Amino acid sequence: xxxxxxLTRPWPGRAVEAPGFELPxxxxxxxxxxxxxxxxxxxxxxxxxxxxxxxxxVVVNFSASWCAPCREEAPVLERTWRxxxxxxxxxxxxxQQDFVADAHRFLREFGTSYLNVRDSGNQVARRWxxxxxxxxxxxxxxxxxxxxxxGAASAAExxxxxxxxxxxRPVRVDRDGAGPVFEPEPVE
Numbered sequence: 001x002x003x004x005x006x007l008t009r010p011w012p013g014r015a016v017e018a019p020g021f022e023l024p025x026x027x028x029x030x031x032x033x034x035x036x037x038x039x040x041x042x043x044x045x046x047x048x049x050x051x052x053x054x055x056x057x058v059v060v061n062f063s064a065s066w067c068a069p070c071r072e073e074a075p076v077l078e079r080t081w082r083x084x085x086x087x088x089x090x091x092x093x094x095x096q097q098d099f100v101a102d103a104h105r106f107l108r109e110f111g112t113s114y115l116n117v118r119d120s121g122n123q124v125a126r127r128w129x130x131x132x133x134x135x136x137x138x139x140x141x142x143x144x145x146x147x148x149x150x151g152a153a154s155a156a157e158x159x160x161x162x163x164x165x166x167x168x169r170p171v172r173v174d175r176d177g178a179g180p181v182f183e184p185e186p187v188e
Contacts, residue, residue, distance in 0.1 A: 015144035015170045018060075018137065019127040022049040023117035026095055026103055030113045032085045039090060039115070048092070048117050050143065057165035058139040059084070059091045059158070062125060064098045065106035067133040073152035074110035080158040081114045089162050092117060096125055096133075136161065140168040147171050 025046045031039055035056065042052035050058075061077060063070035081091040091114035095103045100118070107116060119125070128137065131150055138147040138161035146168065147161040164171040 015140065015146045015168070018050060018139050018143050018145050019124075020050045021094075021117075021119070021124045021127075022047055023094070023119055023124065026093075026100070026116040026118040027107050027112065029091075029115040030085075031090070031115070034088050035085055035090055038088075043115075048115070050139075053090060053092075054143050055141050057089045057141050057162070058143075059089060059162065059165065060094055060137045060139065061091065061134060061153075062094045062096060062128070062130055062136070063134045064096055065102040066098065069152040070134045071106075071110075073134050074106070074112065076153065076155050076158065078110060078112055078114070080155055080162075083159075084162055085114070087162070087166065089165060090115065094119060094124065096120075097122055138162065138165040140165050142168065144168070145170075 025043060025048060028043055038056045039053065042048050050060075061073075063073070077091065077093075084091060093107075093112065093114060093116035095106075095116055096119040098106075098118070103116075103118060106112075122130075128135075134152055136149040136153050136158070137145050140146050146164040147170065149157050149161060153161075160171060
């Protein structure tokens with residue numbers, strides 16, 4: 001994965017490599033047997049680099065405890081994760097701009113059982129071109145972004161993105177025809 005390079009527009013029908021990150025683990029989560037074999041080596045040092053997850057389809061969800069739409073989305077993410085992990089799709093919650101205690105309280109409140117990492121600032125969000133919170137990106141096993149959801153995701157949208165991650169085929173997860181948006185801020 002490219003580190004420090006901005007994400008570019010993958011549409012129409014074109015996947016792009018996700019910008020990398022290496023962040024401390026906030027919560028390891030319950031991975032299950034299939035994902036544990038693939039992910040446990042990446043967790044050994046309590047830091048996760050996105051490139052260490054190559055070979056595994058990944059859903060990256062950017063959120064924060066103070067974000068109202070993130071709170072709305074949290075139960076949907078958890079339910080969908082419980083369906084996904086047996087299929088070999090890893091969910092990674094990327095908490096940003098949050099106090100550690102608040103982030104832990106948020107994870108406990110919603111019974112979050114998937115892997116969570118923490119960016120104390122917003123450097124990763126800037127590299128990924130975030131427009132707001134929450135945002136969810138779906139990566140195929142080669143580390144390419146194949147779908148993106150801006151705002152709180154529904155279960156149907158999450159499933160559609162997961163199918164794209166599993167198949168490696170980019171899809172538009174449309175909301176009222178708005179489509180995905182990738183306009184990252186330049187990284188110097």
